[in-house]
Amino acid sequence: MRDQAIRERVVQLCLDLSRQGFLAGTGGNVAIRTDDDHMAVTASAMDYHRMQAADVCVLRLSDLQKVDGEQTPSVESSLHARVLKARPDCRVSIHTHQPVASACALLGQSITVYDPMLWASVGAIVPVVGYAPSGTGWLASKLAAAIRPDRNAYLMLNHGVLCCGPDVDAAQRTVEDLERVCQRHLGERIAARATTDPARREPLQRVLSLLAHEPQHKT
Numbered sequence: 523m524r525d526q527a528i529r530e531r532v533v534q535l536c537l538d539l540s541r542q543g544f545l546a547g548t549g550g551n552v553a554i555r556t557d558d559d560h561m562a563v564t565a566s567a568m569d570y571h572r573m574q575a576a577d578v579c580v581l582r583l584s585d586l587q588k589v590d591g592e593q594t595p596s597v598e599s600s601l602h603a604r605v606l607k608a609r610p611d612c613r614v615s616i617h618t619h620q621p622v623a624s625a626c627a628l629l630g631q632s633i634t635v636y637d638p639m640l641w642a643s644v645g646a647i648v649p650v651v652g653y654a655p656s657g658t659g660w661l662a663s664k665l666a667a668a669i670r671p672d673r674n675a676y677l678m679l680n681h682g683v684l685c686c687g688p689d690v691d692a693a694q695r696t697v698e699d700l701e702r703v704c705q706r707h708l709g710e711r712i713a714a715r716a717t718t719d720p721a722r723r724e725p726l727q728r729v730l731s732l733l734a735h736e737p738q739h740k741t
């Protein structure tokens with residue numbers, strides 16, 4: 523089996539993200555570059571707790587031709603390939619439906635990151651990429667058009683998020699930092715609404731309380 527160590531790393535990363543609550547069921551997918559021309563990507567619709575290294579597919583970045591792997595590759599393979607081609611500095615691309623950031627992806631507004639400590643990980647702005655159906659070249663093209671070298675996190679309207687990074691640890695940290703940025707952003711919006719809309723203050727306070735207890739960094 524070629525690229526065994528990297529394929530095992532894909533499996534481990536999926537298990538870690540799943541344990542942290544960022545990948546639910548078979549949702550979300552992950553790609554790690556194996557060399558300049560190939561990536562290892564999760565199989566389509568596979569339970570991450572059953573996935574083995576042999577199930578991880580190795581695809582050619584230029585045309586998504588499968589060169590190794592026993593399963594059908596993720597429907598979002600073209601999305602990951604576009605990211606890795608547009609960002610030669612990145613080895614890792616992660617797509618999740620993580621809870622709070624995905625809620626922000628429903629709002630359709632880019633998010634300003636106020637904490638400069640997070641700019642290297644996330645970027646100063648988290649843009650929103652317009653909606654296109656999952657697994658389509660249309661979605662991959664829209665995301666590719668938004669990619670910038672200083673932005674590692676992207677919201678996909680009505681869908682989820684895409685994070686990328688130079689290595690597994692950095693990309694995983696971006697996923698975690700993005701969730702925290704979105705937690706704060708959503709919390710501020712809800713608090714502002716509770717102030718201006720007294721009739722809804724109580725239910726909004728309950729939502730705020732739930733949001734504050736959204737688990738993070740469950741390792």
Ligand SMILES: [Zn+2]
Nearest residue numbers: 550656681682
């Ligand atoms: Zn998705």
